[in-house]
Amino acid sequence: MLETKDHILKTAFILFLKKGYKAVTMQDLEKETGLTKGAFYHYFKGKEEIFIEVIDKYHLSKKAYSISELDDHSSLSEFIHSQIEDIILRVKDLRHLADISNPDPFFISLILEARKYYPGFTEKTKISSKATVLIWENKIKHAQGNHEIRSDIDPEIMAETMISIGMSMFKYLMINESPEFAIDILKRQFDQVYKLIKI
Numbered sequence: 001m002l003e004t005k006d007h008i009l010k011t012a013f014i015l016f017l018k019k020g021y022k023a024v025t026m027q028d029l030e031k032e033t034g035l036t037k038g039a040f041y042h043y044f045k046g047k048e049e050i051f052i053e054v055i056d057k058y059h060l061s062k063k064a065y066s067i068s069e070l071d072d073h074s075s076l077s078e079f080i081h082s083q084i085e086d087i088i089l090r091v092k093d094l095r096h097l098a099d100i101s102n103p104d105p106f107f108i109s110l111i112l113e114a115r116k117y118y119p120g121f122t123e124k125t126k127i128s129s130k131a132t133v134l135i136w137e138n139k140i141k142h143a144q145g146n147h148e149i150r151s152d153i154d155p156e157i158m159a160e161t162m163i164s165i166g167m168s169m170f171k172y173l174m175i176n177e178s179p180e181f182a183i184d185i186l187k188r189q190f191d192q193v194y195k196l197i198k199i
Helices: 002-019 026-033 037-043 047-063 067-071 076-098 104-117 121-145 155-174 179-197
Strands: none
Touching: 002 026, 002 037, 002 047, 002 076, 002 104, 026 037, 026 047, 047 104, 047 121, 076 104, 076 121, 076 155, 076 179, 104 121, 104 155, 121 155, 155 179
């Protein structure tokens, strides 16, 4: 039963990526999953419900940080490296799953559609963003306490700065630069900021 639901979500995710939420019909979903209408409606009431679960599974849950990272005593340098590795893994996962040569711009478009067609998406994103800022802030404060970075750095502003740098890679993906190029720029930006703030 769970395998069938996962099959529906994966198939729907690929369809939404390729065609966009509005263009995908229930008939498309039924055809691509190979399920009858009755079997399909056993799992989902309609397209919006599927879309919400797709966004939850392939975007919001992927963004979620483990709360245990708040108690992790790794250095800020190690934390930055782990964030880059996490982005690399997510990009690889998307490329493997999506069955499209360059899925990144399509994925970004899908997230923009979620703002319009997923009730409560903006609020969930705000909660997730606040949690991410808090994790970065705590890492920065921890690094200051360990004399790894300068004490005159504002942890909240630096947290927002690091997150903004992370998001900047999407501009390269939107103009069809390779993920490898975008990640290389991201690494260099993070390294440059770290050099400026370390003791």
